[in-house]
Amino acid sequence: METNVLTKSELIFSVNDLNLWYGETYALKNINMEIEKNKVTAIIGPSGCGKSTFVKTLNLMVNTTPNVKISGEIMFRGENLITKKRDLVDLRKNIGMVFQKGNPFPQSIFDNVAFGPKIHGLRNKQEIEQLVEKSLKDVALWDEVKDRLKDPALGLSGGQQQRLCIARALATKPDVLLMDEPTSALDPISTAKIEDLIIQLKEKYTVVIVTHNMQQAARISDKTAFFLNGEVIEFDHTDNIFSTPNDKRTEDYISGRFG
């Protein structure tokens, strides 16, 4: 019998009674979720269900939206992110984010990856070079770009740009990588590369990924949360969600009967 009781050391986020409003719109309703370290957690659900809002709440990026009101707890490293005043730049160093479409800075490949470490005070040229190389190797991009590191990042293909953005996020040595539909703009080969990468990344990082692609969630995640109308309907091991979900709404959604 598998135990559901997780010790605090196995958890990276403990979300308790999280509520969020955009003005009058009640967008996240009493969310309770425990996100495990070194696991891939997939967030699925139809458009407007609150999955992107939830992920953006985990690094407080949602605070940039006007009229946002949040209550509840997001425990991260022993602190409640919602009530604790903390340096957002530092927080996002620990909780990196990758978006739907690769968004490299209009700079060289090298400078894109070096940007984060430099912001955080790294000055030693050799260390920066080593970090750039390691980050690009982590995303399996090094061999493709090592001879043109000074070329503009915007000259890379869509899939390469997305892997560069992941490398940029990894260069600050985060604990968590949040991904909001990271492959929705990519072709199948690039998607497969990113999926392989995500599975490898969980050895060192915790990944929380929003995806519209059911098969992707099934392929790469350890646990899956199904969101609907701002609520978590079901949160379980991915194998259970895609074979024997407990809630009929989950089954209807993953079977493509609505959404």
Place this chain on the structure above:
Amino acid sequence: MALRGRFEEEIKVLLSKLTDLCNFADKALNRSITALEQYDVDAALEIMDDDAKADLLYEEINDQAIILIAKQQPVATDLRKIIMTIKIATDIERIADFAENIAKSTIRLGKKPDGMMDAFIKIKKMQEISSEMLMDSLKAFIDEDIHLAKQVADKDDEVDHLYSQTIQELFQLNQQGAGNISEIIQLLFTCRSLERTADHITNIAEDVFYLVKGKHYDLNE
């Protein structure tokens, strides 16, 4: 058309082919026992020829199921339904093979057996129970009805009981020197085919449980 409406339609077509295969096997089983009772060699030959139709239906079901998985990428109950359809088609195709085996036994008898009325009555009864089990198992699968599936599995005990009774009677006949040994052997084979038929139908009942519950159950204990 509702979301996944086309998928639902394609599943219906698949299940209708499975129903065709099931009706075919049921009819073949019924005909094979009648041919045996009446020592109707022509009917037995026809049953053997017809088996190719069951093989064809079985192949069609497999091909359609694979195309459906490739095109629709089903999950959860939808996926189990398609996989179980393939598995059930295999069981039913095997039942059609048993009907063919019984037809072969009819031909090997060489003449209408004498003095084995009791055995024939029990063999007929085994076939009737098996036929009822077969049609109910298909209904249970299509309706996702585990209660009916359990009733089907329970009836396997009746077939097993008749099987051991008939075997004993046939052995006794042999010991008494009352029957022709080759006739007794063919009837033993027939009993065995019917007993195995009921076992395959019990597999179908277990598949209904797996479809609905997503867990494996052994109903054959």
